[in-house]
Amino acid sequence: MRYQEVHEPENPFSLLVKGQTIVEIPQVQLESGETLHNVPVAFKTWGKLNKEGTNCMVICHALTGSSDVVDWWGPLLGKGKAFDPSKFFIVCLNSLGSPYGSCSPVTRDPAVNELYGPEFPLVSVRDDVNIHRLILNDLGVKQVAIVIGGSMGGMLALEWCFFGLSYVLNCVVLATSAKHSAWCISWGEAQRQSIYSDPKYDDGYYPLEDPPIQGLGAARMSALLTYRSRNSFEERFGRGAPTPQMREKSLRTSVITDAIEAPAVSEDNCAVHNDGHYSYSSSTKVRSRSLSSNNFSLLDVKEDTSSIVNQHGVGQRTRRRPQHYFSAQSYLRYQAAKFSQRFDANCYISITRKLDTHDVGRNRPEFHNSTIEALQSLEQNFLVVGIQSDALFTYSEQVFIAKHVKNSKLCKIDSPEGHDAFLLEFEAINKLILEFEIEHVPELLMQTSDDSWSDSELGNTKESIFGEVEDPTSW
Numbered sequence: 001m002r003y004q005e006v007h008e009p010e011n012p013f014s015l016l017v018k019g020q021t022i023v024e025i026p027q028v029q030l031e032s033g034e035t036l037h038n039v040p041v042a043f044k045t046w047g048k049l050n051k052e053g054t055n056c057m058v059i060c061h062a063l064t065g066s067s068d069v070v071d072w073w074g075p076l077l078g079k080g081k082a083f084d085p086s087k088f089f090i091v092c093l094n095s096l097g098s099p100y101g102s103c104s105p106v107t108r109d110p111a112v113n114e115l116y117g118p119e120f121p122l123v124s125v126r127d128d129v130n131i132h133r134l135i136l137n138d139l140g141v142k143q144v145a146i147v148i149g150g151s152m153g154g155m156l157a158l159e160w161c162f163f164g165l166s167y168v169l170n171c172v173v174l175a176t177s178a179k180h181s182a183w184c185i186s187w188g189e190a191q192r193q194s195i196y197s198d199p200k201y202d203d204g205y206y207p208l209e210d211p212p213i214q215g216l217g218a219a220r221m222s223a224l225l226t227y228r229s230r231n232s233f234e235e236r237f238g239r240g241a242p243t244p245q246m247r248e249k250s251l252r253t254s255v256i257t258d259a260i261e262a263p264a265v266s267e268d269n270c271a272v273h274n275d276g277h278y279s280y281s282s283s284t285k286v287r288s289r290s291l292s293s294n295n296f297s298l299l300d301v302k303e304d305t306s307s308i309v310n311q312h313g314v315g316q317r318t319r320r321r322p323q324h325y326f327s328a329q330s331y332l333r334y335q336a337a338k339f340s341q342r343f344d345a346n347c348y349i350s351i352t353r354k355l356d357t358h359d360v361g362r363n364r365p366e367f368h369n370s371t372i373e374a375l376q377s378l379e380q381n382f383l384v385v386g387i388q389s390d391a392l393f394t395y396s397e398q399v400f401i402a403k404h405v406k407n408s409k410l411c412k413i414d415s416p417e418g419h420d421a422f423l424l425e426f427e428a429i430n431k432l433i434l435e436f437e438i439e440h441v442p443e444l445l446m447q448t449s450d451d452s453w454s455d456s457e458l459g460n461t462k463e464s465i466f467g468e469v470e471d472p473t474s475w
């Protein structure tokens with residue numbers, strides 16, 4: 001490769017993604033006019049490029065995903081499946097602003113030899129595809145047979161298509177939009193405000209060893225509610241309390257104590273609702289990381305003490321020990337804690353601001369800066385997949401794309417899961433993409449580009465075609 005490989009990444013989050021390659025582009029001009037230097041770009045590939053350089057499948061990850069497709073779309077990857085490495089040269093590149101290896105707030109700014117932190121410049125979806133194309137060129141790709149993405153990944157997939165039909169032939173978008181809606185912009189703003197309001201955020205100049213995990217966790221909780229649906233929560237949790245198994249899980253990550261019965265209405269039982277009034281000095285998990293040593297120890301569990309400090313520093317109080325709480329609550333708290341351990345607050349701000357820049361018509365005077373005209377200019381074959389219960393990237397937004405792109409097919413997945421169905425309904429998605437490939441890239445499906453491919457190279461993928469790894473009856 002022309003670009004130099006980075007062998008010892010400084011960014012600890014990138015170490016969470018096993019087996020990816022990180023290369024450094026010397027200089028990149030962003031849409032904003034800013035220039036980035038020594039720009040790391042992380043990616044993973046599966047399968048082999050054919051000698052014509054034309055069997056490339058680009059998969060674009062969503063907001064908090066990484067280059068590791070196995071991690072979030074694993075059941076679609078493998079011989080005979082939608083993402084078949086024996087047929088396609090599959091590439092997934094990490095987006096700017098994400099903490100998983102490409103340039104972001106947790107990258108060192110070479111100009112000052114410090115992490116960019118809150119000074120990381122605004123990056124756009126278009127910046128992503130411009131930079132990712134440089135990597136594809138370097139890998140020898142002459143033509144992208146098919147580009148695929150859901151949610152934010154769908155935004156990138158749409159932007160890829162503006163390179164033209166001579167470069168990108170086919171496109172699959174799921175649960176995405178042609179322009180980020182006022183609704184989505186507003187949710188992003190509310191989530192960023194949760195982060196800003198954490199005192200530890202400190203205008204973004206927090207040490208990586210002591211980040212604003214409460215604010216980031218709260219942001220993830222509200223984001224998660226927009227990713228699912230009212231009915232899926234009702235069915236999954238109802239008014240129940242966590243099972244012993246789930247309770248055990250929560251105990252390992254949060255301050256909630258045990259309960260197996262549905263909560264009775266009493267001040268003691270519902271005291272857990274008041275957790276936010278106190279800052280617990282212990283019994284919560286804390287992150288400890290050492291940047292210099294690249295030693296990323298995610299969790300350092302400190303043992304419980306029985307006292308709490310009033311947030312305003314007014315004396316000591318005895319900690320209340322609530323006995324009952326709701327399963328839905330424990331799920332949210334667990335998810336918040338899990339997310340805070342794998343994501344960075346400045347990165348969350350950067351990547352949600354990137355979503356806000358998205359409008360395929362923006363700054364395209366050749367299409368009169370019109371979203372509709374921009375869509376109408378696209379010549380690729382499109383598969384547009386919407387989720388009937390998606391209240392974030394609504395089905396009507398998929399209809400809008402399909403209506404204005406000439407060669408498009410619109411499909412609906414009748415899932416109760418809401419937006420995240422694009423990461424959960426593997427069976428339906430696999431079928432739709434395979435059918436699209438049979439229609440539009442039959443020659444690639446008939447050839448084998450990599451005889452030596454074996455699915456054992458994929459390692460462990462989540463086996464469930466519904467994405468739920470546990471026994472649903474245990475909820």
Ligand SMILES: CC(=O)SCCNC(=O)CCNC(=O)[C@H](O)C(C)(C)COP(=O)(O)OP(=O)(O)OC[C@H]1O[C@@H](n2cnc3c(N)ncnc32)[C@H](O)[C@@H]1OP(=O)(O)O
Pocket residue numbers: 016017062064065066071072100242246247249250327328330331332334335342420423424467468469470475
């Ligand atoms: C390097 C990286 O980590 S990047 C890759 C990871 N992230 C991504 O790829 C982004 C896209 N992925 C996602 O957004 C999500 O993973 C999804 C949508 C695919 C699935 O979400 P998940 O959180 O895995 O599934 P779900 O919502 O069912 O939650 C299951 C988890 O909640 C726990 N849980 C379920 N009910 C409860 C409860 N009542 N109380 C506490 N915990 C609960 C489960 O035990 C399980 O825990 P686990 O994740 O430790 O196994």
Ligand SMILES: N[C@@H](CCO)C(=O)O
Pocket residue numbers: 062063064065150151152227420423
């Ligand atoms: N669950 C997805 C939702 C965003 O589309 C993510 O975290 O990336």
